Amino acid sequence: MSSQAIETAALTKRYGDTVAVENLELWIPQGSVYGFLGPNGAGKTTTMRMLTTLIEPTSGSATVAGHSIENRNEVVEHIGYLPEEPPLHEELTGREQMEYIAGLRDIPDDEAAARIDDLFERFDLDEDADKRISAYSKGMKQKAGIVQAILHEPSVVFLDEPTSGLDPRAARTVRDTISSLAEEDATVFLSTHILPVVDELADRVGVLYDGSLVTEGAPEDLKTRAETGEEGTLEDVFLEVTREVGEV
């Protein structure tokens, strides 16, 4: 068993000659928020899919919640996952979708109902719980996807662009939820392009470029490390790091 929530060693994924992720080394402690940044096509989603057991790495290894990603049955007990597109059956109502996932996770009906009610209220979905998902707006679907990912109170949560398409109030709710998850000792692996979100929430930030981790550290450290000499923003750091590596 690893003491880290997520730990990877030389994790690599190749598609033929194309390297999607190369020699990724991550140590993410339990109860922290890890901001995973990178331009489009850098390999963020591929990394998330490997860590959630959805694709197999070409080489290297990783553990999530102390279990090797080779052992899906062990890993999935502890993780929640929100892909970029909220994974929902449009024909079901929001509540039915959550009951479906709760059923797959074998959560007792009463317990599931209480959690669904609680989370729907927190995400302002309670009045729309019995509407079909096909009638939900993009933001509502995104919120339903997040509820689905944390319904079973996982110890490690993977969120791919969780604030995409959300209005400011809903985005605030998501940020508060991420904070409270970390306070409750869950680990949040957060991939997003919205840098202020990472700046506000992340304990550590990793920047992936062309499949490789090009920089990593606490947001404050990265900002002061920026070559501007003055304290910049996380956006400055991101642009500087990805430009430097691109030039090399």
Place this chain on the structure above:
Amino acid sequence: MALPDPRHVRDIAETELRRRWRSTRDNRVQVAALALVSVFYLLAAGIGVVGGLAAGRALSAGDVETPLRYARYGAAAALVFPAFIIGFRTAARLGSFDALDGLLTTVPHRDLAGGLLAAEGIWFAVSFGLPAILAALAVGFGAGSPALAATVLLALGAIALLGVTAGFALGFAARNVMARSEFVARHRTALGALLFVGYMALVGSGNINTVLQPVLEAVRASPVGWFADLALFPADVAAVPALAAAALVGTPILGAALFGASAWLAGRYWYGDHARGPTGETRSRRFVGGLDIHVFDGLPRPTAAVARKSWLRAIRAPIKLVYVAYPLFFLVGYLSQAFEAGEVPVGLPPLLALYGAWATGAAFTLNPLGDEGAVMPVTVTTPVTGRQFLSGLLVAGLVVGTPLSVLVAGVAAALSDLGAAAAAVTVAVALFLPPLAAGLAAGAGSLFPKFETSNITRSREAIVPSLYAFALYSLVLGLAWLPAGLGTMAADPLGDAIGVDPLAVTVGGAALTLLAGAAVALVATRHAVGRFDGFRL
């Protein structure tokens, strides 16, 4: 009303046709269908030429007693045919096509309507023009009158133009009704099913003419019939010159009026507020508080969740399962025969048992991985096992399929001339084959999963099983059923041929079917469970 900008109309029509051509070209199934249709197209052109020549000769020889009357029916058909085809296409698909918002914020809506109408007109001309032109020329050639060929062509062109435009307007009128009526929006699925069943009943019973005839009669008696006077003007058939002239002059006027109506209706549809179908389910109507407590009681929670989800999705979007009804087309002949003769042919009960089993497997288990769609990444990252997941799908189908299969095959067997023993064997097959079929379907669907959506109607996309899974499943199940089917339908000749009692042939055939079915179902189910457990994106 201002006229549409011809450059916009041309650009929109050109882009729309290019888009459709590329979409067809990139789809292997559509290319194969196009190749098949081309054969019929050449056949139709040949028939048009032969028919045209014969009509022209009969006309010049004075062999036809009332040519003008027949020609007026022809004119009516020439209007109704494009109006129906284009009306259906517009109502089903064209009314809300890709990039609509972008175009509506770029050009006036009448330009867009004009462009789409032009595209439809060109599509219709390419699809049906050549046989019609050849037939018109053949009429003139047969009659020895180039002038007759010219007037027939002119009349056909004019009437097709009006038919296409009228169909376009009717299609948008139907779109408006569908979009604005709360009743239609709420009961869309039921109304669609009713229309489908009604159409099938008319076609199956051979009564489609009873509907078409009054329509053609009414159109023939209208000014549409004047186009017959225009077409046959040079022939010696007492065509009325004033009516021919009126048809000629009236075409652009009526065409413009129909286009104006189309553009207005299109604008009403595109910019109007649409009624919404059912989007909510009150808790009291949900399965959780009702049926599933009784139906899925006792099942492990993950299995029950999968079964309940499958039912809910099927009930809310039954159109997704329309392919389950396809084999009924093959049974239409048998069913018509049974209705007309008032007795059930002995071949029908075993075929119904086969269909019941096939439909049970096809409904929920023929695409176990792909049918989860976008939810699949989450489903496989829950602790649900392949065995639990597959069991849920199997149960969802079996709970409905098995009793229906037994009931339908049993009633048919009781009403047929099958003996009591053969009827009992048929019922046994109807009872035991569905679970085996469901297992087999799961294996075929896992071997050939399909994750992409397909057009199930012209306006609706959904994930349906792959053609390969469909074919493999149907073939293997059909082969497995063969001993039982033959043993029931041809027990006497088979018994005579191999020198055993016919009842032994029937029972032996059914046993062989169930044994073979069980063997392949076992292998297939194990494969499906393995594919789910080891699923990777």
